[in-house]
Amino acid sequence: QVQLVESGGGVVQPGGSLRLSCAASGFSFSNYGMHWVRQAPGKGLEWVAFIRFDEVNKYYGDSVKGRFTISRDNSKNALYLQMNSLRDEDTAVYYCAKRGLRGHYFEYWGQGALVTVSS
């Protein structure tokens, strides 16, 4: 079965950096685009970034553009999110999610990694 397991969350000061990882299994990782989605405490879902299966295209939400970088290593079935210049408002649970087979939706989600930006 599909499994997505995030790691790398934690507490970081404003202006700091953090790198999230997502280990994928149970499907042909190199054939699917992947997303990061976040959810601030008590708030709704916000799309963060997308990477195509072959890394040719990467897209970002306006609130993270220029600060976050999505990448992947298909040889390791791994997805990454490098987060720089972190702000208080980046505090959230970050989910990795597999792109839907038939369109722009999120077919499977990881359990999430909590990132807390605080001094």
Next chain:
Amino acid sequence: QSVLTQPPSVSGAPGQKVTISCTGSSSNIGTGYDVHWYQQLPGTRPKLLIYANNNRPSGVPDRFSGSKSGTSASLAITGLQAEDEADYYCQSYDANLREVFGTGTKVTVL
């Protein structure tokens, strides 16, 4: 920040039907992009409930159904059960913003 609007909450007694609306615009739902729905039980990850307007993934009960018309979409839950108490989010694609979510709706079973 959400570009799709949902009612903050809906409620119903066990066995009743509830409907959640999702209102977009000409740059997303109105352009013809599909609408998808997610269920998030308390303290858990979101789960895909409906994809491409009215399709249920394997394992999702047929009590859940979706529809789309114009710039809006709806999720209906018939035969409401206590286990359906959760937050529900619609999601679509926007020509300017890419993937966008609804504001979320909390369903309460009375």
